[in-house]
Amino acid sequence: MTLNQVAFIILAVIALLGGIGVVFLKSPVRSALALVINFITLGMVYFMLGHQMLGISQIVVYAGAIMVLFLFVIMILRSQHPEEDTSLWKDRRFAFGLLGGALTVALIYNFVIQPTQSTYGATFDRDYGTPQAIGKVFFTQYVYPFEIISVLLLLGVVGSIMLAKRKF
C-alpha cells in the first residue's frame, strides 16, 4: 500500500462524496459547493498523475470561474422553498439509477481496467504534462482544433453579450 495509493484513495473518496452531495443535498448552494469540492479533488488527482497543466486548468476554469458563476446565478435567483423529495426507495428512479451505475461499472471494468492490468513500467517524457509539452502539441499537431475552439469561445462571449444587451 504505497503512499500514492493512500493519497489517491483519500482524494477519490472525497471526490465521490462531493459528487453524491451534488445530487442528494437539498439546498442548491450546498450542492454547488459539493461540486466545487469534487472539482478541486479531481484537480489534485490530475496533479498526482503528473499532469500539471490539466490539474491547474481544472482548478482555474472549473473551480475558479465556472462554479463562481454558478453560485452567482443560484444566489441571485434562489428559490425560498426547495422541492419536496418523494421517498427514494419506492421510486422507479432509484432502480434505474442502480441499473445505470452497474452498467457504468461493468463498462469501466471491461474497457479500462482489464486491458491495463499488465502495463506497468510505462515510460513518459521528462516534460510530460508541463505547459511546454501541451503548447508544442497545440501549435503543431492540433492547431486546427485549437483555433476553431478559440473561435467557438469567442462566439460564446459575443453571443451572450448580444442576448443580454439592453435595447437602446
Added chain:
Amino acid sequence: MQDRIGPNRSGTITLPDSFPLKGLAGKKIRTFGFIQPLLDGVKLFTKEDITPSAVDRKIYFIAPALALFPAFALGATLPWGPNFGLYGILTPVADVEIGVLYALAISSLGAYGIVLAGYASNNKYSLMGGLRASAQLISYELAMAMSVACIVMAVGSMKLTNVVVEQEKPLWGLLEGVQNWFILTPFGFIAAVIFLIAVIAETNRAPFDLPEAENELIAGYHTEYSSMKFAVFFMGEYAAMFIFSGIFAALFLGGYNILPVNWNHLYQSTGNNLFHIIDNANYWLAPIVFLGKCFGGITFFVWLRATLPRLRYDQLMDLGWKSLLPISVANFIVVGIWIIGTSLYGPIGGWGAAIAAMVITLVLYLNILSVSKKGAPANDKRTVTMVTSPKRTVTLVDPAKTETP
C-alpha cells in the same frame, strides 16, 4: 472601547509601583508601537462573538476559512532566493512548471469566501456586497492574467525562478552591465502598471474597496461577522497583499536581486574586488531583499489607500473591462511581435518592430475609438453641469436726476 484599552495604549507601558524589581518600579517603557498588532489580535479574540440567529450556520462558519485559505496558499511558487547552491533547498516551496498559473488559480478561488460570506449572512445588503465584490474580482482576473501572459511569453516558462533568471540577462539584450528587469522594458512597464492595478482590485484594497466601504453598503459582505471571524477576512486581505507584492517583485522587479546591475560583469570588466563582494552579497542576502520588496509593496498599498478616493462601482467595472483588458491584449500582441522580431533580426530589430507595433496599435485604437463614439449619446458618463445664472448688472439710478411725477 469596552474596557479593552490594550491596543490603543500600547505606546508606553507604565510599570506599577509594586513591581518586584525595585529599580524599574514606576518607570515607563516605550514600545514604539511594535506590540500593537499582538494586542490587537488579543482584543479581537476577546471581543463578544455575535452570531445572528437566521444565518445559514454551516456556510456562515466556513466562509472566513474559505477566504483565508487561498491567501496563504498563494505563495507556494514564489522564488525566495536563487535556485542553486545552499539556497537551492530553501526556495521555492513547490518548484513546479506551472508557477505563475498556480498563483492565478489560487487567487481566483478567493472569490468563494466573499460570495459565501455575503450569502450566509441572510441579509440583502451583504448579499449585494458579496456579489459586487466577486464580480469585481473576476473582472480584474482577466487583465491580471493577460499581463502575466505577456511576461510568460517573453520568458518562455511559467516558473518564477526562470522569470528571475531571465531578468538577470543584459538590459534589452544590448547593455551588458545592467540587468533586464522587466519593468524597465516598454512592454514590461505597461504590463507592470496593469498588473499593479489588477492586484489592487483583486485584494479589494483602496481605491477599489467599494464592497467593504462603510458608507455604501453598511459594511458590505462582512456586516454580520464580529470579532475574530471579521479579523480573519482582513488577515486574508493582508496576506494576499503581501504575496501579490512578492509576485510583482518576482515578475517585474527582478526578484531577489538588489539592484538592476550585473555585478559579475562589472567585476570581470574592471577587476575591482568590491563588485565581487557585492555579487556574493547579492546571493547571500537574496531572501532578505525579496522580503524587503514585499514590504515595499505593502507600503505602496498603504500609501495608495491614503491618497486616492474610492472608485464608484460602474467606474470600476469600466476600468476593468473597457480600459485594462484592451490595453493588456494590445500589449500581448506587441510582445508577440517583439519575440518574432528578436528571433529574426536580433535585439535591435526586435525592439524596432515592437515600437513600430506599439505606434500602429495606438493609432488604430484611437481611430476605432473615435469612430465608435461618433454619433452615440454619451449616456454612460454622468456629468454634472453647473447652471450659471446670467450676470446681473446693477445700474445706479441717481434719485436726484430722475424726475418724480
